Amino acid sequence: MTTIITTHGDTPGATITRAEPKAVVVQPAARQHRLASLTARELNAMNARMxxxxxxxxxxxxxVVRVARGEDWLTEVLELRESGRTYANIAGHMDLTRALVVAALNSAEQEV
Known part of the structure; x- marks a missing residue:
């Protein structure tokens, strides 16, 4: 990733971040210091919302896991984990989020 600070053009002082050769993200200079100017109260409020x-x-x-108890996908998640697959591998294989796979496995462990 390359970061360039511009000195001319429409937005002097803007940061240009190049993640890939064709992808360019430009952030105006005014937005760069937005997080630095947060007060403790604003930061705590943002953390509380998150x-x-x-x-x-x-x-x-x-x-989702409680409603889906006994469903085929839940059984398949358990079987894939027992076969040694990782959470991320299972999530990718079944088009689920990793967090949902973890929730399904935790639910299954609580039943036993």
Missing amino acids: DKHDRELAALQYL
Whole structure:
């Protein structure tokens, strides 16, 4: 990844990040220091919102697994894990998120 600070053009002082040869992301200079200017109160509020979203996601994953008990995909997740596959491998194989695979396996462990 290459970062270039511009000195001319429409947005002097902008940062250009090149992740791939054809992908270019330009961030104006005013946005670069946005996180640095956050107050402790704003940062705590942002962290609280992210924590709330994490809890909501965990609850939804738990509901999906509870509703899907006995479904074919859940059985397949368990069989793939028993065969030695990693969480990421199972998620990629079944088009699930890794977190949902972990929730399914945790639910199965709690039953036993």
